[in-house]
Amino acid sequence: MKASLSAIFLCLLMAGTVHAVEKSKGEAMFDVMQSRKSVRNFTGAPATKSALDKILRAGMMAPTARNQQPWAFVAVTDRKQLDSLAAVLPSGKILLKAGAAIIVCTEPEKAAGKSHEFAIIDASLASENILLAVEALGLGAVWTAVYPDARLMERVRSSLGIPKGVIPLNVIPVGVPTGEDKPKTKYKVEKIHWERW
Amino acid sequence: MKASLSAIFLCLLMAGTVHAVEKSKGEAMFDVMQSRKSVRNFTGAPATKSALDKILRAGMMAPTARNQQPWAFVAVTDRKQLDSLAAVLPSGKILLKAGAAIIVCTEPEKAAGKSHEFAIIDASLASENILLAVEALGLGAVWTAVYPDARLMERVRSSLGIPKGVIPLNVIPVGVPTGEDKPKTKYKVEKIHWERW
Numbered sequence: 001m002k003a004s005l006s007a008i009f010l011c012l013l014m015a016g017t018v019h020a021v022e023k024s025k026g027e028a029m030f031d032v033m034q035s036r037k038s039v040r041n042f043t044g045a046p047a048t049k050s051a052l053d054k055i056l057r058a059g060m061m062a063p064t065a066r067n068q069q070p071w072a073f074v075a076v077t078d079r080k081q082l083d084s085l086a087a088v089l090p091s092g093k094i095l096l097k098a099g100a101a102i103i104v105c106t107e108p109e110k111a112a113g114k115s116h117e118f119a120i121i122d123a124s125l126a127s128e129n130i131l132l133a134v135e136a137l138g139l140g141a142v143w144t145a146v147y148p149d150a151r152l153m154e155r156v157r158s159s160l161g162i163p164k165g166v167i168p169l170n171v172i173p174v175g176v177p178t179g180e181d182k183p184k185t186k187y188k189v190e191k192i193h194w195e196r197w
Numbered sequence: 198m199k200a201s202l203s204a205i206f207l208c209l210l211m212a213g214t215v216h217a218v219e220k221s222k223g224e225a226m227f228d229v230m231q232s233r234k235s236v237r238n239f240t241g242a243p244a245t246k247s248a249l250d251k252i253l254r255a256g257m258m259a260p261t262a263r264n265q266q267p268w269a270f271v272a273v274t275d276r277k278q279l280d281s282l283a284a285v286l287p288s289g290k291i292l293l294k295a296g297a298a299i300i301v302c303t304e305p306e307k308a309a310g311k312s313h314e315f316a317i318i319d320a321s322l323a324s325e326n327i328l329l330a331v332e333a334l335g336l337g338a339v340w341t342a343v344y345p346d347a348r349l350m351e352r353v354r355s356s357l358g359i360p361k362g363v364i365p366l367n368v369i370p371v372g373v374p375t376g377e378d379k380p381k382t383k384y385k386v387e388k389i390h391w392e393r394w
């Protein structure tokens with residue numbers, strides 16, 4: 001009798017567990033989105049190549065107009081290279097304690113209809129996936145803009161050997177956050193227009 | 198004795214559960230990204246207002262240059278409005294069985310430095326969050342481009358009463374997927390350049 005009661009209890013507990021895991025599958029994504037923040041303060045710890053690989057895979061899961069995938073990624077982990085990149089960027093200071101940097105690039109020549117606009121949009125979507133993946137792995141990152149500043153694009157190109165037809169969209173420092181940076185609440189009901197503007 | 202064995206077993210089971218839920222928090226986000234696909238085939242079932250509200254909240258969790266939030270959203274659920282929008286769009290057919298549509302808009306006047314480019318990028322990031330949120334909720338969606346086609350932008354503006362200074366970036370039909378549409382694998386190792394291009 002005692003044993004069968006335990007068995008029933010166990011079954012109930014396991015059913016609850018499965019439900020919790022199922023629920024968390026959708027909810028966890030909202031949690032990651034909500035906890036994502038622009039991280040500008042890092043401990044100086046390195047970012048592993050396996051974490052970066054996971055993050056870049058997430059980038060390539062983004063939608064892309066007519067499946068053209070005009071994006072490309074430079075992933076920098078070498079301290080010297082990070083420091084020389086830092087030296088040419090206005091927000092370069094952030095890189096000094098980052099463990100890595102991802103530069104999301106895009107090639108209008110390869111975009112749907114060779115569209116400059118789709119090239120920028122596709123690479124932006126990949127960048128958002130990258131920022132979310134960083135958060136999901138417990139790391140931190142921030143989009144520092146390179147495009148559309150022609151001077152900055154030229155500096156990043158020459159620092160990393162990026163060809164002329166390729167646009168470096170951003171430099172995303174990645175690293176272990178100190179914990180100082182917090183997410184912002186940006187929800188505003190007046191941004192939503194139901195049925196018509 | 199039997200009771201204490203059961204208690205030990207229960208504790209072990211619960212520890213396993215907590216671990217499973219913890220693990221799924223990061224992993225679940227990758228699962229959502231990986232299973233996201235462009236859904237063009239819907240059952241015709243409506244999308245609830247509470248689901249749409251959740252999806253729009255996710256949109257507003259995106260990063261935005263200097264926190265300017267130049268984005269705005271039109272959410273359409275009314276069948277007549279969806280049909281009249283469908284009538285003016287080349288990919289309007291998709292809307293006929295969708296439960297709703299989200300039009301992600303952006304105002305360059307409100308973007309960081311009044312930059313047209315940042316306006317487009319910020320709204321693109323919000324759109325990617327929207328597409329991921331749709332997938333997380335078990336719904337389907339697809340980005341149908343409006344920007345940069347001037348004729349399409351004008352049609353969407355006049356169909357939904359969107360003011361002149363506001364750019365409708367896309368029309369995103371949202372609904373219950375039939376299951377026909379499958380995710381694509383886009384990972385390509387040659388898109389990654391380690392240390393330098």
